[in-house]
Amino acid sequence: MSAQLQQKSSKPNSMASPAAAAGVTIGTSEDQHTPDLTAFVKSLLKEMEQRFQTMSDSIINRIDDMGSRIDDLEKSISELMEQAGVDEQPSAPAGAQK
Template identity: 45%
Template sequence: MSNTDESKAANDLMDAMDETMKRLQEKFQTISEELESRLNEMGTRIVDLEKNVTELMDQAGMDEQSRSK
């Protein structure tokens, strides 16, 4: 194999590695954004659930002392 062939093979390999890294970075970014969005949604749902439980407890006539036991 000549130096030119080796150089081309090395460049091809570098290009393939660069493309693979670019795709992996894009996938990681997408997954990170989806995870952050889902965590935010879950946090909102937990807050809403806490509010609903408090409202139900109030409707059932439970006072603050009963809740803390």
């Protein structure tokens, strides 16, 4: 039985290429460029992530600044209303007055 296994294993694979059957490795340009492409994609993704983080931080800072400005505006309006002696009551819509 071991003789049959040796005969089968010594036969070249009919599906393998002639170069592979001969034990020759042929490097394709695709194989050579794969590491370069991987490095490029990683670099590009890292750069995009940094830009996204910078933009995200900028947007959050602007929202925080806008919130502070709104708070200051509400405070100023309240002070002006107190000085004018006006009660803080919600006004009716302009079309609802009779």
